[in-house]
Amino acid sequence: MSRFAPMVDEAIEAIEGAASLADLEELRPTLLGKKSALAGASRSLGAMDPDERKAVGRELNVAREAVEACLARRLDSLRVDDRRQQLEAERMDLTEVRPDLRRGHLHLVTQARDRLEDVFVGMGYTVAEGPEVETAWYNFEALNIPEWHPARGTFDTIFVNLGEPEEVMLRSHTSPVQIRTMEVTEPPIYVVAPGRTFRTDAADATHLPAFSQIEGLVIDRGITMGDLAGTIDEFVKAFFGGEIESRLRPSYFPFTEPSAEFDISLPDGGWLELGGCGMVNPNVLQNCGIDPDVWQGFAFGFGIDRLAVMRYELDDIRELVNNDVRFLRQF
Numbered sequence: 567m568s569r570f571a572p573m574v575d576e577a578i579e580a581i582e583g584a585a586s587l588a589d590l591e592e593l594r595p596t597l598l599g600k601k602s603a604l605a606g607a608s609r610s611l612g613a614m615d616p617d618e619r620k621a622v623g624r625e626l627n628v629a630r631e632a633v634e635a636c637l638a639r640r641l642d643s644l645r646v647d648d649r650r651q652q653l654e655a656e657r658m659d660l661t662e663v664r665p666d667l668r669r670g671h672l673h674l675v676t677q678a679r680d681r682l683e684d685v686f687v688g689m690g691y692t693v694a695e696g697p698e699v700e701t702a703w704y705n706f707e708a709l710n711i712p713e714w715h716p717a718r719g720t721f722d723t724i725f726v727n728l729g730e731p732e733e734v735m736l737r738s739h740t741s742p743v744q745i746r747t748m749e750v751t752e753p754p755i756y757v758v759a760p761g762r763t764f765r766t767d768a769a770d771a772t773h774l775p776a777f778s779q780i781e782g783l784v785i786d787r788g789i790t791m792g793d794l795a796g797t798i799d800e801f802v803k804a805f806f807g808g809e810i811e812s813r814l815r816p817s818y819f820p821f822t823e824p825s826a827e828f829d830i831s832l833p834d835g836g837w838l839e840l841g842g843c844g845m846v847n848p849n850v851l852q853n854c855g856i857d858p859d860v861w862q863g864f865a866f867g868f869g870i871d872r873l874a875v876m877r878y879e880l881d882d883i884r885e886l887v888n889n890d891v892r893f894l895r896q897f
């Protein structure tokens with residue numbers, strides 16, 4: 567056994583007992599430095615004869631290597647511990663800052679529009695669409711509103727600076743889709759056309775400059791005003807449920823004859839104007855190449871935003887476009 571074995575055992579015990587990297591660094595000079603027992607033994611080699619010096623020197627080297635190897639192992643293991651503790655201390659508990667995840671949903675005008683489509687599709691209608699930018703032909707002329715007609719002024723049209731003055735405009739109602747449909751479809755026709763419409767109206771509690779309408783058009787044989795009244799009644803009941811009633815009031819639109827406005831009953835006993843309707847004017851049928859002696863029809867058009875106001879009992883139509891998430895979240 568090496569004469570240095572007890573010295574090595576003692577050093578190994580001290581190394582294993584070091585609890586931290588700092589302790590180990592402090593220990594290093596005591597074990598391997600100039601004042602260490604190993605260094606002392608090294609110095610005593612000088613007084614020995616060459617053979618003994620050789621043998622003891624070899625033992626001394628083995629002892630020194632054993633101490634150094636043990637020190638390196640302990641250093642590694644303390645470093646690993648140290649890193650683990652550091653990671654543990656820096657770990658963030660993300661569950662505490664988890665955001666309040668709430669799913670969005672469709673805007674209430676979109677919800678109303680989808681529901682309207684469902685009700686009419688259930689009654690056998692198909693859904694049509696048309697462009698939001700229209701020519702005077704589709705927005706007015708084909709609808710029996712020639713340039714000189716006073717009704718043209720009532721639509722408060724927003725014109726677009728394209729081509730001839732006052733020839734291109736943002737559509738002021740969805741009625742141009744009637745024309746576009748009749749141009750390309752053989753009767754019988756049962757369509758609804760929802761979409762955005764635009765007027766120079768200033769925003770107030772019941773008006774918006776950009777709003778949505780839904781147009782309805784039926785062309786078939788033997789259609790009467792009774793079919794129109796029945797259809798509106800049917801739709802109002804399907805949309806609102808049993809309690810709400812509808813009524814027609816005589817009115818005037820150049821594209822229908824006779825024309826009416828239709829109202830729905832309010833909880834306070836009053837009535838709210840929802841839209842216009844009537845039997846399709848024979849001039850309009852002719853403008854689209856449909857023979858008025860064979861085919862008759864009715865049309866209606868009403869405001870979807872006004873319907874949403876009514877259905878969700880809002881005080882002001884502008885709530886629909888304020889984009890206040892706290893308000894929209896309720897529906």
Ligand code: FA5
Nearest residue numbers: 739741767773774777840841842843865866867869872
């Ligand atoms: C028309 O637009 C006709 N095209 C309706 C029609 C279609 C009649 C087919 C006959 C046959 P009017 O301008 O009245 O009609 O508008 C219809 C509805 O749109 C109104 O009753 C209202 O509900 C809605 N509306 C009109 N202007 C606005 C506005 N500025 N803001 C919100 N809703 C509006």
